[in-house]
Amino acid sequence: MLTTWVVEPTCLPLVRRRCHGCAAERFRTSGKFRVNAHHKLLDAWLLVLCTGCGDTAKLTVLERVPVRSVRPELLDRLQHNDPGLAAELLQDPVLQRRNRIALDWDGAWRLDTGGSDHLDREVIDVEVRFTARIPVRPVRLIAEGCGLSRAEVERLITEEKLVSAVRLSGRVTGGFTFTLKR
Numbered sequence: 001m002l003t004t005w006v007v008e009p010t011c012l013p014l015v016r017r018r019c020h021g022c023a024a025e026r027f028r029t030s031g032k033f034r035v036n037a038h039h040k041l042l043d044a045w046l047l048v049l050c051t052g053c054g055d056t057a058k059l060t061v062l063e064r065v066p067v068r069s070v071r072p073e074l075l076d077r078l079q080h081n082d083p084g085l086a087a088e089l090l091q092d093p094v095l096q097r098r099n100r101i102a103l104d105w106d107g108a109w110r111l112d113t114g115g116s117d118h119l120d121r122e123v124i125d126v127e128v129r130f131t132a133r134i135p136v137r138p139v140r141l142i143a144e145g146c147g148l149s150r151a152e153v154e155r156l157i158t159e160e161k162l163v164s165a166v167r168l169s170g171r172v173t174g175g176f177t178f179t180l181k182r
Helices: 072-079 083-090 093-099 138-146 150-158
Strands: 002-009 014-016 026-038 041-050 056-066 102-104 109-112 123-130 162-164 176-181
Touching: 002 138, 026 056, 026 072, 026 083, 041 083, 056 093, 072 083, 083 093, 109 138, 123 138, 138 150, 138 176, 150 162
Parallel strands: 002 123
Antiparallel strands: 002 109, 014 026, 014 102, 026 041, 041 056, 123 176, 162 176
16 A cells, blocks of 8 residues: 655745855745836845844846736735745746755755554555655655664665665655565
8 A cells, every 4th residue: 555745845945045244154035025117127036034144135036027028916926925926936946046046944844644554564655745846865754754763764775675766865856656665
């Protein structure tokens, strides 16, 4: 029987970027946007706050875009500081590259295993799904979900009692399956 685990965010991740004021390396997302119009061109930024000094920095969302080319529902969400839009935009690889940022997901996600009734079975087949692009090591997920230490999970991998189609030693941001034989 296939068991489904879900990795889901609990809050917005921190933004990794150096502060010009205090040289701290983490920013908290305020969830607020600033929209500015220059005649028929539009700029939009997502505002982030330094965790060290509290200074505000702007992450470029739109830059000198003709107003008519912006979808009305996007413009409405920007003007009303939609927190869902902030979460979507933070995970956009284009926005991350443009602003030279990375996301720090430490403490901003949780693993929902649906209970522990599957742990007493001899063979466990698990499908892991992600509701957001959260980079996590599969070894950490398996250890947390099965109540094992990471060293124990590594031992099971080398003994080929824990198998998966994906490489379990790196980080993943998308779904995968694994089988654990005890």
